[in-house]
Amino acid sequence: xxxxxxxxxxxxxxxxxxxxxxxxxxxxxxxxxxxxxxxxxxxxxxxxxxxxxxxxxxxxxxxxxxxxxxxxxxxxxxxxxxxxxxxxxxxxxxxxxxxxxxxxxxxxxxxxxxxxxxxxxxxxxxxxxxxxxxxxxxxxxxxxxxxxxxxxxxxxxxxxxxxxxxxxxxxxxxxxxxxxx
Numbered sequence: 803x804x805x806x807x808x809x810x811x812x813x814x815x816x817x818x819x820x821x822x823x824x825x826x827x828x829x830x831x832x833x834x835x836x837x838x839x840x841x842x843x844x845x846x847x848x849x850x851x852x853x854x855x856x857x858x859x860x861x862x863x864x865x866x867x868x869x870x871x872x873x874x875x876x877x878x879x880x881x882x883x884x885x886x887x888x889x890x891x892x893x894x895x896x897x898x899x900x901x902x903x904x905x906x907x908x909x910x911x912x913x914x915x916x917x918x919x920x921x922x923x924x925x926x927x928x929x930x931x932x933x934x935x936x937x938x939x940x941x942x943x944x945x946x947x948x949x950x951x952x953x954x955x956x957x958x959x960x961x962x963x964x965x966x967x968x969x970x971x972x973x974x975x976x977x978x979x980x981x982x983x
Contacts, residue, residue, distance in 0.1 A: 803828065803877060804904060805981070806959075808884040808895065808950070809912030810942045812919035812926070814966035814974070818912060819881050821975040826982060831875060833882035833895070836868040854888045861888075866899060873903030880904060884911065884949035885942065887934075892945050896953050906959045908981055911950045912974070914966050916940045 805828070809815045823830050834850055841847045841864055846856060853861065872880060883895040896904075914922075916939040923934075934942070950961045962981060966974040 803908070803982070804906045805879045805908045805910060806882060806896065806904065806906045806953075807879055807910040807912060807978075808882050808946060809914075809966075810883075810919060810939060810946060812922040812939075813912040813914050813943075814922070814971070815881055815912050817971055818964070818966060818974055818978060819879065821971065822879065822978055825975075825979060826879075828877045828879045828982075829875065831872055831878045831880050833868060833872065833880055836871055837864045840864050840867055854886050854893070858888070858890060858893065861893060865895075865897070869900040869903035873905070880906070884946040884953070887932075887938075887942060892942075894949065896949065898956060901953055901957050906953075906957055908962065909950050909953055909957075909959050910962045910964050910978060910981070911946055912964050912966050913943055913946075914968075916943070918968050 807815055807819065819830050834853070837853055838847070838850045841853055841856075846860065847853055853864065872878070885892040886895055916936045919939050920936065947963070953959070954961045962977075964974055964977055
């Protein structure tokens, strides 16, 4: 089984994946890490946050090569983004060529309330994120939903909307695990 899990930064994908990794035999693969490793090998960036500021053609090339690498893996949960906010606008995290390589069986969209995401981002000192307003985050969440359903149309994979509210991590993990039964 191949599962894609995605959400805006701060929605809680990593928290969910840390728990899921303890409960399943599926390997967790972070798409951004695969892209980062490729970009670091070529001295294109110093950190992950610089990838989205690279020229779009360079991002697409990294994305294609990462998809090919991930597409050769089995029994995986791919931690990724459906849309990436760039200076040029929303960049698709899962364009057609990526979906063809990965061929997911399920697409999971992790969401939280925009105010929760804002607070989580403020408390996360491990990343250099651009500031986004409540409305910006709300728009990005909607963009992700639209992208998820477009991906579903192209692949036939169902879409699960997974709400990850503060203090409700275990419920989100349980709902995610139901997809494996």
